[in-house]
Amino acid sequence: METATTKRLTPQSTGSSQHSYISSQPGGTSKRWDKEELRKYGAIGITEPLEPNLQGKVHHVFANWISADPKLHKELQQPLLLASRMLVAAGLPWISDFLAHDVFAEDYTGQKPSCRCSFTHSAASPRCDGEVVPQSIVRHHRAKWASEEVKGEWISAAEKQMTGKMARSLTWQLDEDMFSEKGRVGYTCRHPRDGLPLDEIDEYETIQEWDKKSKDGWRNQTILVTAEFPKRLAELRLQGKEDSEDYLLTSFMAAITLLHELGHAVYWKDSRALTRDLHEPYYGADLQMELGDSFIASIFGGWVPVPIKDFSRLRNKLDFSEGVAWRQMLTWDLHRLRPKHRVHYSIPVDYIGRLFTDKCWLEAQSDTLGSLIQPRTLELAVKDLSISEQVVASGHHATAAISDFHCSGQGWIWNRLLGARFRIPQYDGCLCPDLDLPIATDDVIEEARPLSPLQPSPIITPAKTTETSHIGTATTTQDEMIEPGSPFPESPRIEMFPKPPRRKPNVNIDFRMSIRNKKKPVHKPGPPEEGKYTKQIKEKSEASKKKATPSFIRLAKDERTPLSPDRSEISLDE
Secondary structure, three states, X not given: OOOOOOOOOOOOOOXXXXXXXXXXXXXXXXXXXXXXXXXXXXXXXXXXXXXXXXXXXXXXXXXXXXXXXXXXXXXXXXHHHHHHHXXXXXXXXXXXXXXXXXXXXXXXXXXXXXXOOOHHHOOOOOOOOOOOOOOEEOOHHXXXXXXXXXXXXXXXXXXXXXXXXXXXXXXXXXXXXXXXXXXXXXXXXXXOOOOOOHHHOOOHHHHHHHHHOOOOOEOOEEEEEEOHHHHHHHHHHHOOOOOOXXXXXXXXXXXXXXXXXXXXXXXXXXXXXXXXXXXXXXXXXXXXXXXXXXXXXXXXXXXXXXXXXXXXXXXXXXXXXXXEEEEEOOEOOOOOOOOOEEEXXXXXXXXXXXXXXXXXXXXXXXXXXXXHHOXXXXXXXXXXXXXXXXXXXXXXXOEEEEEOEEEOOOOEEEOOOXXXXXXXXXXXXXXXXXXXXXXXXXXXXXXXOOOOOOOOOOOEEEOOEEEXXXXXXXXXXXXXXXXXXXXXOOOEEEOOOOOOOOXXXXXXXXXXXXXXXXXXXXXXXXXXXXXXXXXXXXXXHHHHHHOOOOOOOOOHHHOOOXXXXXXXXXXXXX
């Protein structure tokens, strides 16, 4: 018998309309899309002509297409140009964390697991087949110790790899069956397709065989893109709707698919990435194991474009007539909870139209992230797990909160892709929609940090001093103060590393022998009234007062040459 608080939920549950329980926890309640709201804020129903007109060359990494109908490939010209623009303008820092650093090195800091609240996520979990795959990708491009010049070198190295080795190892192919059979719009195959059917690609043994043929460890990958994209664009062009919002939204999501798959390919390019379950590492502070979404979120400031209509369940036609929206990417930088309902904000068609306009790119120039690519109207909402009141008040976006869980037949489980895990295991299994979730504490995740390069050996140089207006003081070039009246104004010091704490000089060493050789004082017999025991007590107390403080004794096993001796341990005679 069901009570008011235990009504059975359905995957289409919308909160209070299905059950009386309403959670005050962020992300605890859902909200469906409102078509009138979508029209009001320009996500659908736009009648102004918005024909894409990007010009230029397609990036080398997107240039190698095989077995493609020339007419269909021509329809992808605008999506390819937009993907190329966004890659160069905003994608290379993320790419450099894979191509400018060896993420499979033994001393790579991302080799250690970052979650410390589960055995399966801890360092104790065994690896199979001599795997050297990283647990997470370190965000070197955000290292505080790296100068702009160093970061520029990393980006230049990544760009060189993208136009050279990476571009030669990637082939792109339009697939006729992937969308209707699997509901996918893109897929990164970790070996050449070589005519294999969809059900036989990416088998562990198949990848191994192709890896053996690789001479330098770089894989030749085939990235599959559904042929429904160019077919839909060609259909709209024949109908005279190449300047319609449907054509624009389809072109935009095709460009997003190209970039998404490239985010997977930059990791799987290396044959050392092979594992039995083909899992990927987490990137930086991301809480989701999905490198494609991570790459897209890095471009758009923490947001991932998704279709409002769930066309994976309607595999007969690719249709974006209901609009597209921003979905929030969860990150440990900002979030300590996985919301049961994920926040979505509609994407205005006008915003997408500007991305496909050459004039807007020229006007933005170097500030493409600030004025063109990243949605500035959502800057205040990136931390919120529930719908932001400030965004609602600004009047730029329609809003929705979509369930991030579903019914499996045996209970409610979180949504996730096959093989992908959520970083905090407590939010990666079953859940009860009617109970609030625990909030993770700050010590649950410890993100791997980039290590600064090794410094040169310490060079001993005289400390330069500069006179000041204060009498008897001097200031070194590194703002280190020297005591007034110091007998060593030009004393040597170590430039590169901090000094260890100095020990106090052992003043007892010079007097030890004199104390030992000193004759004991002759005690005259005391007054007759003192007893024998009183006399002994007085002698012991006087001896304890005169006894020297024991000197520092170094054990034999501790004898070693100090790394950086200081002045208190060096004799002046030396």
